[in-house]
Amino acid sequence: MGITEKNFIHKIKVKDPQAMDFLVNKYGRLLYTVIYKTLGSFNDKGILEECMNDVLLNIWENIEKYSGEYNIKLEGEERKFKNWICVIARYKSIDYYRKLVNEKRVLQFEECNEVSDFSIEESLILKEQKEELYNDINKMNDTDKKIFIMRYYLEQSIEDIAASLKLSKSSVYTRLSRGRSQLKSKYKESKEVYSDEKCIRAF
Structure with a gap:
């Protein structure tokens, strides 16, 4: 049986990699948009892709925590699932933002030092x-x-x-x-x- 809107969540839970292909095709643009809202100011496509990497891995590893139905065709289920993955993308992009800002501050501090103690x-x-x-x-x-x-x-x-x-x-x-x-x-x-x-x- 192929991957469909009725079973792809279940397929992710049983670790079928093709189900992740389905998710990326259906929700990849949505996730990228959520990430871009937080990290777009860095103007670095590599950062966006790395964050997307981690978001997909987070979904893959934590799908058991999703409490909704497998079939997103049921009333209200697609919105529930979209909200769940968007929250993951939002928090992961915030983590990246904080990390990048801190690294920038450290780099600026190091550039002010004329002598390195390394x-x-x-x-x-x-x-x-x-x-x-x-x-x-x-x-x-x-x-x-x-x-x-x-x-x-x-x-x-x-x-x-x-x-x-x-x-x-x-x-x-x-x-x-x-x-x-x-x-x-x-x-x-x-x-x-x-x-x-x-x-x-x-x-």
Whole structure:
């Protein structure tokens, strides 16, 4: 049985990735609009896409918390579901906004300092951790590794990656989100890698 408006929520709950394709096709523009209202002022498409990544992953991982019916064709159900995913998009975009504003303040503060107290020892530690991060990416399965390299090192768009690898956009979003979540979990105790978004915009 295919994915329809009557069953796609159930299909997401049983972790059918095609159901996420359906969601992106039906509500992707709505979610992007919600995110853009908060983050559009940064004028950075990459930030918008990263936030969209996390919103879709959040929906995927928390769909059990949705208390509505599976069939959005029922009276009032589509509005209820749209409200639920829009709240997720709204709060996630606010999180991104706060993080970006704080990073901007830190950068401005650092630019005011004429002398850096970043020691040679700290620099070496950071270099080692970056190398470990690169090695972890190389250990990913072939498709995920290609996606990470194309996105974070070649800076290709989600659309271009999906077309090149013959994947759906939602599949690319999901793979990026899962990989970023795994890396973030592994390196969350590392202040240096966690803060180094020039190395990879996965944290």
